[in-house]
Amino acid sequence: MGMPMKIRAGLKDGVTEVKILMQHEMETGLRKDAEGKPIPAWFITDVLAQYKGKTVLDAQFGQSISKNPYLLFRFKGGAVGEKVNVSWVDNKGDKRSDDGVIA
């Protein structure tokens, strides 16, 4: 089970802006530890954002995304008090799903 995400969603002029901060190491697989052993790749591969069961963003990540990935996007619609659900899966099969309430 991954660490919780921070999700901020705000409605303005009929458009919902979503900011997501995920907590993940995003290891490239190219670094070595203090003993010179390679650190295995460990990174988020898929992110899915949904509003009322409808996909509002579908992202795929590679090793070049920074540690603790940040995303900002906007979709038309949304209503104050409703939830935006964000879920991710990493290359080891770990998952996380969190909700952000639209303000």
Place this chain on the structure above:
Amino acid sequence: MNVEVNLDRRNALKAGGGLGLMALFGAVGLLSSKAALAEWNKTAFSAKTMDEALAAMGVSTAESNAIFIQLTVPEIAENGSIVPVSVTSTFPNVEQISIFVDKNPSVLAAQFNIPAGTESMVTTRVKMGQTANVVALIKADGKFYRTAKEVKVTAGGCGG
């Protein structure tokens, strides 16, 4: 990748009986929300050059266009481990936005599928090992367009 999946399916079916089928339906149920979406493109995300990545994404030509694609990156990144990248496109019917770093060991950083109703804009942060071009690729109405900007990196983000 597809071959493996098909073999797994076949084996699940071969296992036969209610259990195998139930396991299969169970898996389908869990993944249904994701099943309709694109599978993680391992070949593209493992690509070491822009040409390899574009080929793996099925891009034969991508017209350069800096007017309908706004790529916002810092000119100089003091810390290559966190480089903010923002891509906005004013093309109609944008289906996909992809971000590349042309000198990273794996050039494709992220690919965003933009459903109808979602604005053709995304902001994220990428790692950069050295001074390189950040490339934004847009798919709109089935055609590909690209633009690039150089980011000077003073301390790499892939050290260790």
